[in-house]
Amino acid sequence: MQLPPRAKKIETKITVHGDTRIDDYFWLNERDHKDVLDYINDENAFYEEETKHLADFREQLFLEMKARIKEDDSSVPYKYNGYWYIVRYEVNKDYPIYTRKKESLEAEEEILFDCNEMAAGYVYFKMVGLSVSPDNTKIAFGLDTVGRRQYEIRIKDLTTGNILDDVIPNTTGSAAWANDNQTFFYTKKDEKTLRADSVYKHKLGSKLADYCVFVEKDDTFGTTVYKSKSRDYIIIACYSTVSNEYHILNADTPDENFECFQKRIRDLEYSISHYKDSFYIVTNADEAFNFKLMKTPVSKTGIENWHEVIAHSEDTLIEDIDIFKDYLVVSERTNGLNQIKVIRWDDDSSYYLSFDSETYLVNTTSNVDFDTELLRYSYSSLTTPNSTFDFNMRTKEKILLKQQEIVGGYNEANYQSQRVWATAQDGTQIPISMVYKKGIKNDSNNPLLLYAYGSYGITVDPYFSTLRLSLLDRGFIYAIAHIRGGEYLGRKWYDNGKLLQKKNTFSDFIDCSKFLIDQKYTSASHLYAMGGSAGGLLMGAVINQAPQLYNGIVAAVPFVDVVNTMLDDTIPLTTGEYDEWGNPHEETYYHYIKSYSPYDQVKAQDYPNMLVTTGYHDSQVQYWEPAKWVAKLREFKTNNNKLYLKTNMEAGHGGASGRFEALKEDAEEYAFLLDLENITR
Structure with a gap:
């Protein structure tokens, strides 16, 4: 058995607000230094050696995922300024081809860009x-x-x-x-x-x-x-x-x-949309925490001239608007579910589009044409492939333009989705959307993957994924925890999961995990968690606080060295993050952030099996954060569970480019999880 890499320790003392931290792996932020590259390459080599038994299975998963994709696919055309625009893909090609046709879809295709040709050599x-x-x-x-x-x-x-x-x-x-x-x-x-x-x-x-x-x-x-x-x-x-x-x-x-x-x-906060002689403003003015819609003349745009069009609601979040010549469309969210409201300009009459699922995702899409009665929207759920509709706002007729095609067939009736509610330690009800293959019993033996993000007010909606079928068909339950820090239940859901209330995000996830175990959907020996970026911070925090709940963790491009990063305003994006995490140059925030920062809170204890991924060129979360974290975990963890660091030396925050290369990274993550369940075929 190959011994895992051990990063050298060089003591660096960092004193802030009279508090001194010892950071033995601070040196890893020296980008392109030989010692840094040697360590990263050693970790990559260790990962490859330790998982070489999964090489065939990873390839099987990759081919399985790829096989579901309609390779010669194209987008639903949309018309803008006299041209129909279409994005299409060809067989065995990674990148899109952008095209257009003048006035009619029967017109000759004009290729704007073939990204496959442009990407050659990169x-x-x-x-x-x-x-x-x-x-x-x-x-x-x-x-x-x-x-x-x-x-x-x-x-x-x-x-x-x-x-x-x-x-x-x-x-x-x-x-x-x-x-x-x-x-x-x-x-x-x-x-x-x-x-x-x-x-x-x-x-x-x-x-x-x-x-x-x-x-x-x-x-x-x-x-x-x-x-x-x-x-x-x-x-x-x-x-x-x-x-x-x-x-x-x-x-x-x-x-x-x-x-x-x-x-x-x-x-x-406000955003603006222009229509005729007015601007329409979605804003939180006057303590409208879930936002309201206001209007002002083009000639008088200051807030003193704004007047109300749609009042604030404590139960409904206004997320966006789409303006048409004869209609105003408002995208809302109530009790976590998307709603689309259509209002006529001429008489203010209104109605909602209806959706029947218990948990779903719907949103307006490429509505670039101003003078039209057609509203384009997409709908999906954990069991329903993404579907694009044109909805006539006058006749209320809807036409399905396209549903995502799963090559090899897919039967929605074989799967079941539901939404359940966990009780957090402070009594708050936390929604969880989940999907699984029909027939699964609550007997504690089901492998379950719990995913969450929980920051920036970003909502992870219950969307459909063909990749996920590789887990569901092998007996996994897939669940999304709609924890505080997102905006699933309105703006206060976000406000109660940031700054000095950030720990609610982590405790919510832990309480969702306990609920799923208590309700016998799974057990600690079969529960897995996954998150990326700020969701990787979530992973780091929960395994420091409750490592015994999880058998395995996937942390992708994880933001884990929170104190050091937020203290360094030369690092990309740091200063713009102060209102999300707090500014540690202020003592109150410093101590609060330190109390949950995954890197700072690593301690001597058993940790779950872990796969940590990053990109060497990442501009959002620098490569050294996961590298330092893994090095410290190797030093402190007290068990022999797996710990891998996989660095893509050619990519950034989003991972590999190209639709098929990216699938290989998904296959690696799934292979890691399935191997922990002894499912490798």
């Missing part, structure tokens, strides 16, 4: 931010070939097929065209922190340097720029965790100055 390839000029003759796009989300903007001339000489590095990848078809606006990133902090104006072919039109000086804010759906305005959005600010410019006059819509106010 280990990693990502295209984002496709934006067509108003006259349909040019398209801007962003490229990342490293995985660090620093996109290079390029422009293609659609009349000649040539890529123009304009090259703009270190951006977010998106561009907003002015109506002159020569000017676009884009967002640049700080080279070191990667914070999106400035907006520039670019004129095609100009020899002059791009003009900076806006700089976000507050390092707790980021910024972006986009065009309104009405196509009348270029909009700069400044955002932090707890407040927003917008700046607007008439798209016909790109050389004029942006005007502030409403100056930022601490704890005032």
Whole structure:
């Protein structure tokens, strides 16, 4: 048996607020240092050696997952500015092909980009931010070939097929065209922190340097720029965790100055949508914690001119709106479930679309056409493949345009989903969505994978996954814990799981785990947990607090060195996180964060079997966080359970690029879990 790697210890003392921490693995943050690379490569080699018996099974799982995917697939077409846009895939090709057809779907196909050709020679390839000029003759796009989300903007001339000489590095990848078809606006990133902090104006072919039109000086804010759906305005959005600010410019006059819509106010959140002579604002103004809808004239945008359109509800969260010529569509969430409300502009009559499932996911999708009666939305559940509908808002007729096809067949009737409620230690009811193959009994012997995220107000909805079938068909129950820190049960659900109430997120997950064991869905010897990024922080916290509840853990790109990261404002994205986690430069937050930070709370105890994954080029959670964590776990853990660190040396936060390469990472995670259950075929 090969001995696991042992990282060398170099004592580093870090003193903050009179408290001294000893960090023996601080040296691992020296990117590209030979000793760092040697350790990471040793961990990768150890993982490969220890799991070589799973090589054939991983390949089997990969081929099984791949076989369910319709390889020659295409998106549902949508029409924008005279063209139908379609994304399609071809057999044995990893990347999409972007196409369009003029006016009619029967027209000749025009290939905008074949990403398979463009990705040739790159280990990693990502295209984002496709934006067509108003006259349909040019398209801007962003490229990342490293995985660090620093996109290079390029422009293609659609009349000649040539890529123009304009090259703009270190951006977010998106561009907003002015109506002159020569000017676009884009967002640049700080080279070191990667914070999106400035907006520039670019004129095609100009020899002059791009003009900076806006700089976000507050390092707790980021910024972006986009065009309104009405196509009348270029909009700069400044955002932090707890407040927003917008700046607007008439798209016909790109050389004029942006005007502030409403100056930022601490704890005032709002978003804007333009319609005719008004802006509509989704906001939490006046203590509307679940948000309300307000309206203001284009000429008077300050908050003193806003007036109410839809009142605040303590039971219903307003998530978004879609504006059409004759209709307003409001996306809401009540008791954790999505709802879509349709309102006519002319008479204010309204109704809700109906959905019957106990737990499901529905959301409006590519509604880019302003003058239409058709609302496009997608629906799925833990048992229902993703389905795209066009809904006529006047006749209330709905048409199924496409349902996700599972190659080899899939029978929804063979599976069952339900929603159950666990009681947290403070009495709060925590919802859990779950799915399993029909016929499974509550006898404590079922392997169960419990997934959660629990941060940033991000809701993990009960969506359908073909990958998950590889677990369900082998007897697993799959469950999603809708813990505090997400927004499943409204904004207060989020507020009660961040800052000085962050520990609710971890205790909720633990209490969900105990509930599933108590109700005999599973037992501690068959319970597994998975989370990524901030969900990886969740994994680290719960195994420090209740390691005995789990047989295995998968922590993907885990944010686990919370104190050190939040103290270092040179690390990408740190300053913008203060309102989520707290600023440890303030003593109260320092001690609270330290009390749950997974890396700081590792101690001598038995830990579950663990697979930890990361990307060397990760810009969200730096590679050294999981590397340090695993090194410390190796030092302290008191049992012989498995502990693996797998670093993708060619990827970032999102893992491998390409639809099939990414499946290999999923297959590795599933093989790890199934092997712990002695299921390897």
